[in-house]
Amino acid sequence: MARPKKTDTPDTAQAIELTAGAIDRLTCRTDVKAQAFLRDTKAPGLRVRVTNTGHKSFVYEAKLNRQTIRRTIGDVRAWTIEQARSEARRLAVLIDGGINPAEQERQQHAEREAKSAIAAAQVVTVGEAWAAYVVERASHWGERHAHDHAVLTRPGGELFRGGLTVAGPLHPLLALPLKDLDTATIEAWAQREGQHRPTSARLAWRLLRAFLSWCAEHPDFKAIVPAQNPAKSRRAREALGKAGVKSDALLREQLAVWFAAVRAIGNPGISAYLQTLLLTGARPGELLGLRWDDLNVQWRGLTIRDKVEGERVIPLTPYVHHLLAGLPRRGRYVFSATDKPLSYPHRQHSKACAIAGIEHLTLHGLRRSFKSLSEWLELPVGVVAQIQGHKPSATAEKHYTVRPLDLLRLHHERFEAWILEQAGVLFDASRQPGTLRSAV
Structure with a gap:
C-alpha cells in the first residue's frame, strides 16, 4: 500500500500522531x-474535530459506564498539541477513577456559586434584608400591620407639628450587617429601648x-x-x-361631661369620630378606615373592616347616622381632611378629657367603655361581642347562634338611646338624617 503524501488530507479512519x-x-x-474527527496515537482519547x-x-472522548463521554478541550488556535495532550491525559485519569468530568465541573461550579452567595450575604445589612422581607410578606398583612413595620423602622428627623419625629425603635438596627444581629446585640437593644418606650419596643x-424567622x-x-x-431571648423579654x-x-x-367636651371640639370630623367610636365599640384604626361606600343607608348597616373576620356588618344606629350624614365628603374616607383618613386624634381627645376632668382615657378606652357600659342594660354578651368584632367565646356561640342585622339593631339602638339619655344629649331618633353632602 502506497504511503500517503504529506499534502494529502488525513484519513480520519486511522489514528495518527497529530501534527500541525x-x-x-x-x-x-x-x-x-457534518463533522469529522482525527484521532491521536500519543494521547488515547484525544481528537481534533x-x-x-x-x-x-481539540476534544477528548472515552467510555464511562458504557456511556460515551466527550469533552471539548479548546480551539486548535488557542491550544498547542502538547497542551491538548496534557489535558487529555488529565481527563483520562478522572475517567479511569470513575469520575465524569462534566459532573465534577458542575459540582465545582455549584460550590463556587455557594461560596460567592455566602460572601455576598456576609455584607447584607439588616435594612436590606428587611426591605426584601416587607416586599415578600406585605401582601399577607393588613393595612395596620404594614403601617407598624413602616413606623417602627422610620429614620425620624421629619418636621411634624412644630417638632421633629423620633426614629423608630428598629431603626438603629437597620445599618448593622445581618450576620452581626445576634442575641447579645438584641438584648442590648431591648435594654435601651425598654427604658423609655417599652410599649412600642415590645411591638418592635x-x-x-x-423577621428573623423568615430569614x-x-x-x-x-x-x-x-x-x-x-x-427569642429571656433577657430581651424581661428588659x-x-x-x-x-x-x-x-x-x-x-358621660354627660365627656359628650359636652367632645361635641364642643371645633373639628366636626374628630367630634363625630370620637362619639362614633364610643357608640359602636369599634377599634380606633378600623373606624378611621371607614369609607362612604361602607354606609348602607337603605338597610341601615355599617361595614367595618376588622382584623378577625376581614369585615363585619353592624347596625347604623340613628344618632351615628345623624353624625355621619352631617359630615362633608372629602374623598373616599368618612373621617378625613383630604383623600386620606384622619390621623389618630389623641391630642384633641386628651384636651377634651382634660376639660371634662377625666384622666387617662385613651381612644381604645372608648371601645372598652362600650363593653363596660353595656352591662348596665344587661345586653347579651354575644351581641356585644359581635358588634365589637370579638371572636365567639363558646362552641354554641360560634356554630349555632346566628344574629341577623335587625336583631343586632334591636339591642344596639337601645344601647345608643340609653347612652344619649345618660349624657343629656337631646336627639329625636325619628328625625330623618341629613343627606350626605359634598364639601364646597
Whole structure:
C-alpha cells in the first residue's frame, strides 16, 4: 500500500500522531451539516474535530459506564498539541477513577456559586434584608400591620407639628450587617429601648422575631443567621417588661361631661369620630378606615373592616347616622381632611378629657367603655361581642347562634338611646338624617 503524501488530507479512519500540518489539512464535507474527527496515537482519547464550517478544536472522548463521554478541550488556535495532550491525559485519569468530568465541573461550579452567595450575604445589612422581607410578606398583612413595620423602622428627623419625629425603635438596627444581629446585640437593644418606650419596643421586638424567622428559611439569608432565633431571648423579654392590663373606661356619671367636651371640639370630623367610636365599640384604626361606600343607608348597616373576620356588618344606629350624614365628603374616607383618613386624634381627645376632668382615657378606652357600659342594660354578651368584632367565646356561640342585622339593631339602638339619655344629649331618633353632602 502506497504511503500517503504529506499534502494529502488525513484519513480520519486511522489514528495518527497529530501534527500541525495534519491538523491544517483536516477537512470535512461542506454540503451538509457534518463533522469529522482525527484521532491521536500519543494521547488515547484525544481528537481534533472539524465541522462543515471549517472550525477545528481539540476534544477528548472515552467510555464511562458504557456511556460515551466527550469533552471539548479548546480551539486548535488557542491550544498547542502538547497542551491538548496534557489535558487529555488529565481527563483520562478522572475517567479511569470513575469520575465524569462534566459532573465534577458542575459540582465545582455549584460550590463556587455557594461560596460567592455566602460572601455576598456576609455584607447584607439588616435594612436590606428587611426591605426584601416587607416586599415578600406585605401582601399577607393588613393595612395596620404594614403601617407598624413602616413606623417602627422610620429614620425620624421629619418636621411634624412644630417638632421633629423620633426614629423608630428598629431603626438603629437597620445599618448593622445581618450576620452581626445576634442575641447579645438584641438584648442590648431591648435594654435601651425598654427604658423609655417599652410599649412600642415590645411591638418592635415581636416584629423582629418574625423577621428573623423568615430569614432563617430564606435561601439568601439562612446561611448567615443562627438556626436558633436570636430574638427569642429571656433577657430581651424581661428588659422590655410586660404590658400592663389597661382599665381606662368611661363611667356612667362621666358621660354627660365627656359628650359636652367632645361635641364642643371645633373639628366636626374628630367630634363625630370620637362619639362614633364610643357608640359602636369599634377599634380606633378600623373606624378611621371607614369609607362612604361602607354606609348602607337603605338597610341601615355599617361595614367595618376588622382584623378577625376581614369585615363585619353592624347596625347604623340613628344618632351615628345623624353624625355621619352631617359630615362633608372629602374623598373616599368618612373621617378625613383630604383623600386620606384622619390621623389618630389623641391630642384633641386628651384636651377634651382634660376639660371634662377625666384622666387617662385613651381612644381604645372608648371601645372598652362600650363593653363596660353595656352591662348596665344587661345586653347579651354575644351581641356585644359581635358588634365589637370579638371572636365567639363558646362552641354554641360560634356554630349555632346566628344574629341577623335587625336583631343586632334591636339591642344596639337601645344601647345608643340609653347612652344619649345618660349624657343629656337631646336627639329625636325619628328625625330623618341629613343627606350626605359634598364639601364646597
